[in-house]
Amino acid sequence: MQEALIRAWLRRDGCRSPETPLPWLLEITRNETRRLLGRQVRRGSLELLAATPLEDDALAGAAVRVTIEQAVRTLADGDRRVLHLRYAEDLTQAEVARRLGLPEGTVKVRLHRARGRLRRVLEDEGV
Numbered sequence: 588m589q590e591a592l593i594r595a596w597l598r599r600d601g602c603r604s605p606e607t608p609l610p611w612l613l614e615i616t617r618n619e620t621r622r623l624l625g626r627q628v629r630r631g632s633l634e635l636l637a638a639t640p641l642e643d644d645a646l647a648g649a650a651v652r653v654t655i656e657q658a659v660r661t662l663a664d665g666d667r668r669v670l671h672l673r674y675a676e677d678l679t680q681a682e683v684a685r686r687l688g689l690p691e692g693t694v695k696v697r698l699h700r701a702r703g704r705l706r707r708v709l710e711d712e713g714v
Contacts, residue, residue, distance in 0.1 A: 589702065590623070590674070591616040596655035597675035658708040666701035673698055 595602075595615045602611045659667060672683045680698065684691040 588616060589706065591619040592655055593659075593670060593674045593702075593705070594619060594677075596659065597671065599656075655705075655709070658705055661708050662701065662704055665697070666704060669694065669697045670701050670705070 591612070595608075595612055598615075599605075602608050604611065659670070662670070669683060669687070672678050672686055673680070678686065680694050681691050683698075684694040687694065689697075
């Protein structure tokens with residue numbers, strides 16, 4: 588869900604009905620789940636992701652409360668850049684690494700830490 592919400596925020600201008608964004612958010616969530624499951628299958632692992640399936644009502648409640656835009660603005664420029672490349676431009680970690688001229692392991696760590704910081708900001712806001 589975290590990945591889907593970040594992707595939705597970064598592509599918020601693509602929502603055709605901003606007054607009722609729930610169907611758009613649900614579609615992004617479904618697509619993100621398919622993408623992650625497809626990646627698992629390509630790697631030869633049929634293990635499902637640890638996250639439990641989300642109920643539409645739970646997502647609707649989260650979508651109403653989440654203020655991702657404000658939370659992302661509180662992050663450092665480097666965190667925002669790596670998140671932007673990964674989610675807004677939909678680059679793989681390897682592609683982000685090449686774009687930034689960094690080792691892939693460094694990008695993985697930076698993404699992990701940036702998502703953690705974003706998560707803490709959202710938790711502090713009660714989201």
